[in-house]
Amino acid sequence: MHAKVKKAVLAYSGGLDTSVILKWLQEAYGCEVVTFTADLGQGEELEPARKKALLLGIKPENIFIEDVREEFVRDFVFPMFRANALYEGQYLLGTSIARPLIAKHQIEIARKTGADAVAHGATGKGNDQVRFELGYYALEPGIKVIAPWREWDLTSRTKLIEFAEKHQIPIAKDKRGDAPFSVDANLLHSSSEGKVLEDPWAEPDEMVYQRTISPEAAPDKATYIEVEFEKGDAVAIDGKRLSPATLLTKLNELGKANGIGRLDLVENRFVGMKSRGVYETPGGTILHAAHRGIESLTLDRGAAHLKDEIMPRYAEMIYNGFWFSPEREMLQALIDKSQENVTGTVRLKLYKGNTAVVGRKSPKSLYSLQHVTFEEDAGAYDQRDAAGFIKLNALRLRLLKKGRG
Template sequence: MNDVKKVVLAFSGGLDTSVILKWLQTTYQCEVVTFTADLGQGEELEPARSKAQLMGVRQIFIDDLREEFVRDFVFPMMRANALYEGLYLLGTSIARPLIAKRQIEIAREVGADAVSHGATGKGNDQVRFELGYYALNPDIKIIAPWREWDLTSREALIAFAEAHQIPIPRDKRGESPFSTDANILHTSSEGKVLEDPWEEVPDYVYSRTVNPEDAPDTPEYITLDFERGDAVALNGEGHSPATLLAKLNDLGRAHGIGRLDLVENRFVGMKSRGMYETPGGTILHIAHRGIESITLDRGAAHLKDELMPRYAELIYNGFWFAPEREMLQAAIDHSQAKVTGTVRLKLYKGQASVVGRKSPHSLYSPRIVTFEDDAGAYDQRDAKGFIRLNALRLRLLGQRDA
């Protein structure tokens, strides 16, 4: 690694990545190119540019990736109804492959021979970033400072920053009671006050949703239109993917929808406790299952549900660019050909409930399912043979074991 000439750093402008930037410059004596991704995290990104310029960076990339993120990563995942361990909507996991992809693209553009990230050696993100890097450039050099340096505490980071004249805002000097990661899909919080899984999440940790107990006492009804499995319109008005998700976030925030307190199994082997807020994504997930309920055949729907845990695990573990994820995506996307129509939802006190669904491709037949006279659409006598054939092996077992 001593021959590294230029490295592309995933850079937020915060304490950690600012220290990493200077550490790379001093340790590797290399040129550092910074890349800051706008994934809808809701933060002002220009300070990252100013910080990079102050530290002598000549090539600075700040890219608005919100539409690409939702269109090419979030929506394909939503088509799968993906939930890791049955609960987590994968808001952090799905952002990492896009960041890795853009880092590798920038490395090619500027002729860099290495990339770097600020993920620690205990978490999943180091795996997600680096699997993405290697998938897109097998020969890229990777620098993961948290696995190399001896700066093992926040105090050590601050001391390093002060020694190298790295400005630290006064409000950033105190130790945060928890760490967060945010994008347009979700906000995750973990560490410190959240490390005891017996203790309830303090209310001040929540930033994306009102307390459901304080949400409006009157429910709000909305409609979502889908085309081939993707949401395209809210209340009859068409929007781009990122704009639509942002509007759903506003609705979810107001009604306290999308909170999750989870103890999960990290890919690296440990359990961790985190709090996730996914307001718009939760509404979208519930609505998508609602439109699938009338447009997907039972066999296809049940097979999708069998594939989903594997698909979700691949994303969680960082295998977005792996062939098995792409194979599953092809099957999932094929299933969405007729998943078109409208879902009506009721938003109330932390819940999003499907209360109506319709589609030009609906498989729901009122004539067949009715309890009234079906005019011969369904011959109930056929059920006798159906039951007897399905019971044959059970009858044979019963006769043998009597």
């Protein structure tokens, strides 16, 4: 017997799994269901989700479809990119960073509609269940959370389809067979996992890739672009100012056309197992390189190195679902402070899967040609000072050697 629930807000894509969940909630909990569908730039038409929700008996006032692309990039992606966040040295956290945004909206809708529960379609084996639920509880400590994949007995594709047929849930032809792999997509990336990708020795087939052409098929001529930054955030491409989501969309187009942003990764999930994923982050890969390029010119050495030291911890917090934690917010304040002078322009060369920084300039530049030149430097740097500097730094090494013979 399930706990009493009056109304639940479901993160609803309109696909087979979440449509089955919608009906299952009505049956198992006997509750009213509110659907929330977010346009995160996944590239799918969202109106079918509204029609499907209506077909499944959801009242029009209980169907929420929201375009959150600008909020996603401005308030989630950009703050994360200020930190140069990479999980396990490689992953640009495209799925991880979308979950707190969805959780936030579900809680807001729950408050608006008087719902006492929220529900998601993440499985009991992955990271997303953790990310959604840590977000829910951080924002609304007393909320009831329903995770059907941990509760129901619809444990196979066959059972899901049987349930769908029994309840007259429309099933797309391509959903009747087993999908060769599962896909999650948003404006920052697409992620493919499972089935044909489970063997980490087998190279992914070209059909897996949706956001990028292969580097081999990319043009033989390099593309040059300029990305302008203000206080750590990209604001313009080739001199044209763009909104955050429009800018990332443009970088995605440039990355796709040049075969940039593919990653085949075996990673450590928060729940304890390893998994293999194929990620495509075309615009994010360019943005990451560009941001590091402008920081190299504008960040003091101590600040830059401290940022690099805390970055793995910050990335892990996001991967593990702690976006709304006090420790992530503390680190964000430190990161944002470091970005006050990260302003200027980076020139990049995009070519066959590669992103190279080939120029950088800034009104806040700390680069001094007078100090680094091999030519006569007019007394800006006295090379004789280096002797004492080296001797002081060598003192403990000399004492160590003497003491140990």
